[in-house]
Amino acid sequence: MANPTGPESLLPLPPAVFHILMALADEDRHGYAIIQEVRSRTNGDVRLSPGTLYRSIQRMLEDDVIVEISERPAPELDDERRRYYRITPFGRSVARAEANRLHELVRLARASGFHTKKA
């Protein structure tokens, strides 16, 4: 069910969507876990609100960048009966495409003399 129009058709990604994809990169997570993961990855700078999270999830499901999975982690790890989401291969290529796009943008910014902290 890969999106027929290719990953570029979804770019640029809304920041919330990109953060969610990054949070799901290494592990399937449920909604609240995604919020916590994003918060810890960004040192508390990005706090996804539930409305933004689930609206994004709904659209991401429609765009086939994530799926809801039926198998759950070991019951002892699953404190409640939660819905878990997993990034799809298409979702990974979308995330990669977005990362490339941002990289390209940063390169252009540097070439224009807008130096980032490292430079």
Next chain:
Amino acid sequence: MLLYRALLRLYPKSFRAEYGAEMMKDFIREWREASAAAKAALLARITADTLANAVRVHGDITRQDLRYAIRSLRRTPGFTLTAILVAALGIGATTATFSIADHVLLRPLPFPEADRVVRLWEDHSKLGYPRMEPSPPNLLDWQRAATVFERLEPFTGGSASLVGHGEPEQVSGASVGGGVFQILRRPAALGRVLTESDVNAAEGERPIVISDRIWRTRFGASPDVLGQTISLDDRAYVIVGVMPPDFYFPSRNRDFWRTLRLGTTESDSDRGNHYLAVIGRLKDGVSIEDARAEMDVIAAQLAQAYPKAQEGKGVTLAPWREQISGQPRVLLLGLVGASICVLLIACTNLANLLLSRALARRSEFAVRAAIGASVDRLVRQMLTDSFVLAACGGVLGIILAVVAAPLLVRLVPTSLPIAEVPPTDLRMLAGTLLLTVGAGMAFGLLPALRVCRKTDGSALKDGARGGTSRGTERLRSSLVVAEIVASVVLIVTVGLLTQALLNVQRVDPGFKADHVLTVRTTLPRIKYAKAAQREQFYQRVLNDVKALPGVQSAAYISFLPMVMGGGVWPVLSTVPDPGSPQKFVPPDPKNERRASLRFVTPGFFSTMRTPVLRGRDVNADDTTQTTPVAVVSESLVRLYFPDRDPLGEQFAFAYKVRTIVGVVGDIRVRGLEADTSEPQVYLPAGQFTDGDPLFYAPQDLAIRASVPVAALVPAVRAAIAAADPQLPIINVRTLEDIVSLETASRVVQLRVLGAFAAVAFLLAAIGIHGLLAFNVSARSREIGVRIALGAKARNIIGMVIGRSAVLAALGVVIGSALAYAAGRSMQALLFGVDPANPAVFGAAIALALLMTLAGSLFPAWRAVRVDPIAATRAE
């Protein structure tokens, strides 16, 4: 917790069902972990988050639905186009008629606080004239005694020939009292308006305000126009102001406003000299009822002070807008009702179309439901479909309405101070938007609910069986019945009004209108003040015109019938009464005798083909040197000289004793529909003396010819120009045109109604056809089985047509009852036609049955052609 649960309700139901529980859990967890201080912040954050995201989620779904709707509508272009057209017809018809009705009946007149402006008349109800123009002495008394008005002012309409700054031209305008512009509260676009102090300006310095049109056409929109002089009927005026283009007073197409000075002539002291129009502005806080109460008291006081003139006479006071008579109002309301019928039919038709489409898509919906779409999402999707259709129909409908508006302008009464074409503005667009949304809801909701109530999986089975539920059947049948009802109502209405129009056209006006050309020339008052000057002009023109090839006869009259209905004077006894303004004693003070006054040149009756029944026409020997004579109408003899030989009888009329020398047939002076035309008195133009009111000097020329009259126009113009090159010629038209103008608004209304009825008829036929066709295809297996079991074609056809006959019968019964009610409410328009006219009802019922039959034929044919083997094999 409760608060968050309530907040979650803002999300669409489907979203809530999917994520509500998770969101609740997340919230509870965060709530537990938060410190007491953080809890307040959390609440604020979560509220803002929900509000913002709920709107976005709704937007997401709508966008998705729209995409889906457009895609699926594109797949069925035939259905989509039909639906859009049907919606456009309904919305367009309603928008067009509503905008005209709004323009004429509802919208405030284009003057500040127009609701406080009223019109006043003398109430002579006892003589049949509840709205008689007030006379100057009465108005002056009203002004002195009344306390409820900021101002009370007179005005009169009028026209004059404008000479200088271009070709001579006849223009209409008004003479207004000094305070009229203060009542209207509209400033000039350039310069100033007229004020109280202008009334007494000296001759040669009299101020005038001109229209935007004159300013542009004659002065090239130059700002230097102020202070320039123009000449109206040989009298000089100084331009002091230019009014904006949307200033209409007292009605459309007025080009000048000059001051009206009362009390300058002897007749201005005559309480019987009714010629003023009176307008007033109520003081703040004074209601119409207060004003009426005070005017009643004043009228009673005047009746006491002047019993001879004012006995039994009151005051009529009405809001300005209500000066239009009942007929245009009923005409318009009739159209609004008809357009609602069309809209109703369009909506039911669309509901039916969408319903059959929805039924055909049941399996698709069942699949969507099976993979998790909730019922409310499906309802939403179907509503989105119908809104897309309604929106397209609405846009097309507005275009239709704007294009059709000029066709309807005949229905805008000329007597109102408003533009001819209603403006296409936000108000109209907002109305159409409302209509579109309403229509979309109306024809989308029913089918959506009907289909989706079943979308619990049983639809899948239903779809497989291909049948329809009893409830859906009944709903569709009632929609079709509603369509038949509405079309019967429309057809009956059109039939009744057609009958009425024929009746009006059949009325004998009292003359033969064919082959008569009429020309009006306004003789300037100063140049033609003396009777001898006018007589010379008439002789010259008439001699030249009569000499033209093909001309049989020609004559002048003060005013042609129907062009002007008034000019009514009391018919008095021959006993002098030097004290009274009319100079003679009325024969019966309780019953005022009245007749219309016209001066004619010899040959007027033969030109009009109005029969001379007794005695003779006026002739060249009737001059100021001979006894004043009169030719009177038959009704005058019948009313005032019954059982006597009228020839030689005398009566006093227009200041003199006149002797009857001839009796002619009655003419419908006030128009075909008005049965209030007064008896007529014709005086010889040759006996018009210098003391007679110039208003009545003959200015309408009628020419009867054996050749097509249009061909005569250039020669007639040349003849008039030869007599006086400075004279503008206005209103060249045939007598037939004048008569047909009498029925013009009826004809327009009927044309529009006829179009509505045709559309309704067509839509209803489509509706019946759609219902039966669907019905036949849904029951094809049953029909196949019946045929296999030996049913004859006759039985099958009977089955299909029988069904439609039941619907038609129901529609006709209900429709006839409603049509009768509609007819009774329009009685003012029916001109004596019985609202239960059997011929009209018979024709309407026959048409409705025919339409039903036509709609059922194809489905019946299809039913007969059902192949029993193929139909049963599908099982």
